[in-house]
Amino acid sequence: MLREIHEQPAALDRTLRAEQRRMSRLGSRLRARSIPLIVLVARGTSDNAALFGRYLLEITTGIPVSLAAPSVHTLYRRRLALGGALVVGISQSGEGTDINAVLESSKRAGATTLALTNNGRSRMAQIADETFVSRAGRERSVAATKTYTCQLMLLYMLAEALGGGDFDPLRRIPDYAAAALDLEPRIAGVVERYRFMERCVVVGRALNYASASELAIKLMETSYVLAERFSSADFLHGPVALVERHFPVFLFAPPGKVFRDLRALAARLRRLQADSLVFSSERSILELATCPIELPRRVPDLYSPIPYIIPGQIFAARLARSKGFSPDRPRGLSKLTRTL
C-alpha cells in the first residue's frame, strides 16, 4: 500500500497524458448538445471519487449531478427517464456487477454512457459508449490508493472537457501530489499516539467531503477503526453532540471557500477539548489543532483533494502497521466485491 501511494505522481501524470486528446474530443461532441443531467455510478472507494465528482462537476459546469442508487435499477428494476443524460460509471476493476447493470439500463433509457476504469478490457469498458482508462498500473493492495487519485484525475479532465477548458491547470497536480508525499516522516512521527484509537470522526466539506469519506473507509478497512465521515455542516446538525474531551476528529481544511467553516469547527473542537488532527497549509487553523499536519504547498481549493488525501492514505497505512495489521490484505475482504 505504501509503495503504491508513492507511485501516484507518476500515475497521475501518465493518466493525464494518455487520455487528454480523446477526452478533449469527447468534450467537443458533448458541448454541441446540452446535457440536462450527469449521473455518477460507483461503489466503495470509487464512490468516494464519485462524491468528489458530484461537487466538481456541478461547480465547474453548472449541470446538475446525481449519485446513482444502484438498487433502484438492479433490485427494483426501475428504468429511469435518463434520455439525454450523461451516465458515468467509475470502477477500478470495471467488473462491478451492479455498476455495470446501471450502465446497461441507462443506455437502454437513452443516456450516453462513459466508463472510467483502470481496466480497459473490463466488462464495463465493453458496455460504455466511451471508456477512459486510468494509468495506475496494477494495484495489488486491497486498499485502493493510486486508482482512487487517478479516478479523480479523470474526473478533472471530464470537467475541463465539458467546460471547454484546456488541461493546463491539471498539469500541476502530479507536483502537488509529489510534494504531499514529503509528509511521510511527519506522519510516521504522529501515528504512534493513535495506536489505541478505536473510533473517530473525519470531517471535510464540498470537494474534500470526498477526502473525509475516503480517509474514513481507509481507516476502517486497514486499521479497523470505526471512522465516521461528515461534511462539516452535517456534523453540526446533531453528531457534534458526540464530541467529548479527547474525542479524535480529523479535519481536511484547505484554503478557499470552505475554509471559514472548518476554522470555526476547529475552534469549537478546541473549546470542547477534542483531540483534533488537521490537514492544512494554513497557520490560522493549524494553531488550533492538537495535531497539526502542515501541507507543504498552498494548493487552490479546487485542486486540493489529491494532495490532501495523500497524507491521509499514508496515515492509514502506517496506523495499520502500528496496530500490527497488514494494510495490503484486510481481513474478510478481496480486491473485487460483487454486489447487486
Place this chain on the structure above:
Amino acid sequence: MLREIHEQPAALDRTLRAEQRRMSRLGSRLRARSIPLIVLVARGTSDNAALFGRYLLEITTGIPVSLAAPSVHTLYRRRLALGGALVVGISQSGEGTDINAVLESSKRAGATTLALTNNGRSRMAQIADETFVSRAGRERSVAATKTYTCQLMLLYMLAEALGGGDFDPLRRIPDYAAAALDLEPRIAGVVERYRFMERCVVVGRALNYASASELAIKLMETSYVLAERFSSADFLHGPVALVERHFPVFLFAPPGKVFRDLRALAARLRRLQADSLVFSSERSILELATCPIELPRRVPDLYSPIPYIIPGQIFAARLARSKGFSPDRPRGLSKLTRTL
C-alpha cells in the same frame, strides 16, 4: 422524546388528511408537463427523509432524483441549470439558512419549488412556490421523531401525486405505526445489554438505508454512541472488515426486494460472531440475530420505513436514559442549527 414518538400515528393521520386535496391538485398540474429531474434539499434528520425520498421517488415515478449539495449554491455560488426541475426543500423549522438559499437560487434558475415543513409561516414557506405542512404539532425534543415520519408521509403523498395514484394505500400507515409502538416493552427489555456500547454500525438498504441513517443520527445525538450508517452493499465494499467478535451491528430487514441481501449479511455476521440486532417481521432472518426484534405486522417493503424506524426511535430514547442522559436535550445542540 418518548411522548412524541407515541404521538406519531395521530400526527401521520392528520398530515395525510390535511394535505391530500392540495397535493392531488399539485400532482395534476405537474403531470401536465414532464419533469426531467427532482432535487431534494435538506440537512440533519430531514436529510434522512430526503434520502428516503430519493429512493421512493425514483422507484415510483422513474424521474431521476438528486440530493442537493448546498455548498455548491451557498459557498461556490454556482447557479445550476435547473430549468423545469422540481426542487423540494425539507425542513422541520423551515428556517435553515442554507436550505432556503438553495430554494431561492433554484427558483431563479427556473425550477418549481416546494417546501415540506412543520411550520407554514416559516421563511421556507414564503420562498417556495407551494408549501405542504406536516401536522406533527410542536416538537419539543431536540431529537426529531414525529416531524421525521410526517416528512416521510408528505413524500409518500408527493410520490402518489406525481404518479397519478390515489392516497388509499397511505391510509394504512398510521396503523402500521401504531402496531410498531407495541414493541416498546420488548425494546425496554433489551436496551440494558447495550448500556456500555460506544460504537456500532447500522445497516439498511434502499428505502431503509434512510432508516439506518436516521437510527445512527439518533444514537449519536441522544446516546453519544458513534454509530455509522451503511447500505448493505456499501458495507460489503470495505467496512465489513471492521466486524470482529461481539461487534454490534443493527439491521433493518423488512420483507421485499432487499431482503435476500440483508439475510445474506445477517448470516455472514453470525459466522463472524458479531452481535446483531435485527428489526424484521421475518423468522428466517430473526433466527440469525443475536437480538431479534420482531415487527408485529408484515408490512409491504414500500411502506416499511415508518413502522421500522419507530422501534429504532424507542431504542435510542431508552438507551439515552439507560446511559443517564436526557434524550430531549443533547449536549451542545439546539433545535435549530444554522449552517451555510
